[in-house]
Amino acid sequence: MIKLLRIHTLLIAFLSLLGTNMYAHHWDIRQFGAVGDGTTDDTKAIQLAIDSCAMRGGKVFFPTGVFRSATLVLKSDVTLHFSAKSVLLGSDRASDYPYQDPGVTFYGGDWAKQALIYANGVTNVSIEGSGTLDGQGAQFISNTLKKPDRYRDRPYLLWFVQCKDIRVSGVTLRNSAFWMQHYLGCERLVIDGITVWNHSNKNNDMLDLDGCRDVLVRNLVGDADDDGITIKSTSPFVSENIVIDQCIISSHCNAIKLGTESTGGFRNIRISNCIIRPSAQRTVIYGKPDGSSGISLEMVDGGVMENIQVQGIIMEGTEVPIFVRLGNRARKYYDGADSPSIGIARNIHLSDITATRAGQTGCSIVGVPGGVIENVTLNRVDISFAGGGSDTLRHREIEELAEHYPEATMFGLLPAYGLFARHVDGLSLHQVRFSSLTADNRAAIVLKDARRVHISQLDAALSKTAPMIQAAAVDGLFMTNSWLPKDKKRQIQLTGSAKKIQSVGNFIGDE
Template identity: 45%
Template sequence: MTQRTIFSLIAACMLQLTHAADYRITDYGAVNDTTKLSTEGVQRAIDACSKAGGGRVTVPTGMYKIGTIVLKSNVNLHLEHGATLYGSTSLADYKGMKSDYLSLRTQTETIQLIYADNVENVVIDGYGTIDGRGKSFKKLSWNDEGITRPHLLRIIRGRDIVVKDITLRNSGCWMQHYLACDRLRIQGIRVKNRNNYNNDALDIDGCHDVVVSGMIADSDDDGITLKSTSPRMCENVTICNCVVSSHCNAVKLGTETNGGFRNINISGITIKPSEDQTSQFFGLPHGISAVSLEIVDGGVLENVNVSNITAEGTESPIFIRLGNRARGYYQGQTITNVGKIRDVHIDNVIVRNAGNTGCSVTGLPGHPVEDIHISNVTVSHKGGAEKISIPTDEKEKDYPEANMWGILPAKGFFVRHARNVTFNNIGIRTEQPDQRPDFITEDVR
């Protein structure tokens, strides 16, 4: 038998195995009809695939209505061209899920359209769409996200997770929440989340070894967000080559920071206002910040590198904040330590048509931010402000937001309670004369 014949036989066997491992949801009872519920048909396909050891669950071209489905290990959920999974608009079709992983948002049952917990080797891909129809779920209380307004996608303790190429639209709250996951890759997806409150585009929470690339996102709330809602640090994360629109913060580390952030690389991000300004639940039409780096609930933020950012609009482009909100991740927990921010590098940032607020780098008395290096930054805004007094209120316990002090006393950077901060090649341009200096520092060495 020749070597060519052997390779041909191997290829034929692999082709047969691949074909045998496909599970079409229509073969398990799902119907191309949004007046009928296909949750059970989709779940039966997932269960059969998992029971057989794994494979691909395919969603053929068409429109399918579902409630909560639960992904399992070794399952590839694949949406063909023209395939759309629509979330049901009835809360009765969503199943409450409670993980035994302890974090801020897992202590009660939550609802989501697609859910997985303690899984490995899960892929969601294809060129179809998942649409949560989140506008149907009204905000009923201050903290009802995931309670009466479903997440579209939530994966907890996932290992080797890939989300690739698909389009995600219209969640009831956060679009996608990855909690305590390892080896997560998000590539080439498109996100539109601008139909309800808390409409983040992406939340990576206490995850390790993450790569996000080529995402195009348009969200009412924060765009690309790293969080730490448990003691687990968000660590070894690369985010690159994305286009982001947000009414709030385009790229944000925080607000929840119990575990902190380490070894974060963010580069090649284009930030622009949304073309759709028909609704605004939070923030400002042109966005609050381009980059926000925050520690307010304990935790350490260190070894963070942000580079090659271009932004159009945004009120306060760069915001670095060490505060002391001290909120725990479970009820009754007391946070007694102020966190740390150190070893941050921001380089090659161009911002046009910014707001007049200015940028800020601030710590607290006795708790300075340290080793902050900002270079090759150009910020252009209208200007026209008169001299402004330095704010006396430290706002130690306040929610951190780039415009929390209003218009800052510096038209460039206001720096307070900081050690070893360097600025190199910074350009602040205003269309109108502005009486504020480019820099103001207070308690800075």
Template identity: 40%
Template sequence: MTCLYLCLSVIHVFAQTKEHGRTGEFNILDFGATRDTMMVHTKAINEAIESCYRQGGGRVVIPPGKFKTGTIFLKDNVELHLDNGACLYASEDYADFPIQPRAVYRSLKDTGGWSALIYAVGARNIAVTGKGVIDGRGKGRKGRVGGVPGDADGRPRNILFISCKGVRISGISMRNSALWNQHYLDCEDVIVEHIHVFNHCNGNNDGIDIDGCRRFILSDSVIDSDDDGIVLKSTGLAPCEDVVINNCIVSSFANAIKCGTESTGGYKNIVISNCIVKPSCNKGDRIIKSTPSGITAISLEVVDGGIMDGVSIDNIVIEGTECPLYVRLANRGRKYIDEAPVPPIGKMRNIQISNVTAYDTGNFCSSITGIPGGEIENIYLSNVRFLNKGGLVAGNCRTANDMQGKRHDTAGNVFRNQYWSSHREVKEDEKGYPQPTVWGNLPSYGLFIRNVRSIAVDNATFQSEKPDPRIPVIAVNVGNLSLDRIQVNDISSAGVLLDNVRTADVDRRLRKSGK
């Protein structure tokens, strides 16, 4: 209730000021903007925002038409409203997007400075609303800051808000960002609702990045992205905390709904519900080296320190993707800034995943894995149905040499028709990139569990469309395991492989110990 109350107060601020006539409308045409698409209207738009801000706030209106612009600086108590038929689109000249200095709040991604179409730092009560379009025109844009990772190389985001409080994004469509589409960093009391994102024109084309934010609601939106779709990150010391994601349709060639990879500040009290994951509407070429149907539907990752505590995922339908569920605690240990200490192994605990249906998925196999010295605690799966494609040929197995020198943050290296014959061949890879492309097809087809302190799976179906020679469930180095009401392909021959499971309560029809 506290989260909902605080976020709804954002809407109340704007509604109240309009109701009592304390704000006006500031049309950019009154500040020198025209519908001449040869002109750049950055100055006019920013002057309208400045005038609105100095008069106590209000609404800056982008009327119907196409308006080319560079960086727009949003200020306190200003609502940027895009009328139906309005399109803000990015100038092709990088001079119109000056690199912004690092903010007080430090983050892994500020290495090359910041760049964005709509930008704010430390602003209060701001909004971007309407039925218009924001177009980043990012196709073919190259980075302009050398020596830094791809997602910090100076390409502009469509929206970037840092350390802002009281934010509302409602109704707009966003497309063609040169980098991440929208990035909310260290923000509080944020509502993003009824948006439509199509982001397939450049590398690192995430749909939305919720990064170290508190009290954040994302709802009733459609997101289709080349890279990760809905992403929770913690690229600095602030946690992602009290976050609700509800009623969204997500498509991604990479990871549809994801916490990670960065985890420095951790994640606490995350609720994800009533969402659909489905293949992308983009029929053109993929920018990143991924999979046609996506790599994962749901990914929960802690690999750079931090604590994930209190996650509820409920009522999800998944069509396609190679892997329905990927839960990973590892020890990449990347520092968020050079002068920071190396983070210790993080923690993952108190995770509940329920009422998930996945069909037409690939053969990577869902997995829940920690590492020695870093075990996942208290994870519970209930009412899940995973139906993979199957069709692998018995004995067509991979070898340990297959993983040597491979890049695992993309899917191009995957041995699609082969699988690992034994869990002992599946290396820990605790320093590697956290993604199921590290392993490809695991020796199980339903669920692979390793280095987990306590896990319960109740009322689950793991089945294949075509015959699959692998074991349904493998559990390795597990403290307390409960498997109840489990359905698999062939109950007469299949089972659960248990290796170093200290306490096990397993459906008798499935139990099959082995090494």
């Protein structure tokens, strides 16, 4: 009898242990006291579920409900799973978001210290599901006139610092008080199939990858008042080995952007198969309803930008489809840092790009004296501009503005309605087509201080007086297989010193 009792006791213990193992990986926040009525503060209950999950690993489950919360600290080996009708609602009080010490010195670290979900130095973490995370960003004041106070006490929705093996998938992110998501110095990051809406406050970026490496972003659909998919380098960490694919992006500012901060630089980045479309939000805080720029590659605070490939982009309505800038703002990433020297921008390749309803400004690839952009190609690019530029604009001198904040519209209306290129070495244009909705009296292309320029199969609409190419201080220009006007003076118009100019095998005829 005693032996049977012992066997029965052991069997119960075994079954109990088996049951524990079966359910240990699923942590429902209701079991820790979360209410989910949109009013009760569920922070402690959710954090307890996260902490318990971290002891064994698994998933913290958010069921149907609206769970109001202050800052949550994510731990290693934890997945936050949001069911379809679950909402994590960020508190509308800045005091509910304690300042965090990321342990990393970066530009912005003096004021950007808060987040709804914060993770530092963790590994193997995920945010998944089909629920919503809402930061209630419109409730946070951002109208202080002086910098940097205007940035303080506005939390990110997601902030990951020096984390590894991160996955964010499926969820909807809405209404951050600041940037929607900031990944700083992270490795092996996958963002897949998320939806973003960020139109509730200033500085409402969609996604900021900052000094991260080995990153895949795909199937993102987002709409933001400020910049869209943004790759930054606010510290010596290099942003490298990044793939962005099959995204649909709307931004009042720059849809796809490298910069502005560039301390560590950008290397080995591929952006492909994306659509850039006008924002559904027609009122703006910054920028333009249809966007200031489609692709902006900006290098102004030192560092190296190299091996950048942008391919298969369709865009509509952006003022400036393509903007490449090497400047010399030379901003330190913290007060005690050395002032950065002029950076390096090289090996930049853009192909298979179609843009319609672009604005009147024109595209530009512009370095600075002593800072030349090297080896840039535009291949199979078709852009339709608004047109309407005057003959006077064609002779307009463009200031260097080397120390200015980089912006695709920073120079105003350019001398070229298609492409203005200055301080470049190794520029190749192949199968490029420029057109305008109304006649434009500017040149299609203006070159200044340009070396080794190769143009083939250029097809650009011209007014009756405008030249195809206007060139000054050019050393090496070869043009072939392109459509040129009959008037030789309008084919390649030299307005300054030039040498090694060759035009062969082109098609000559009336426009």
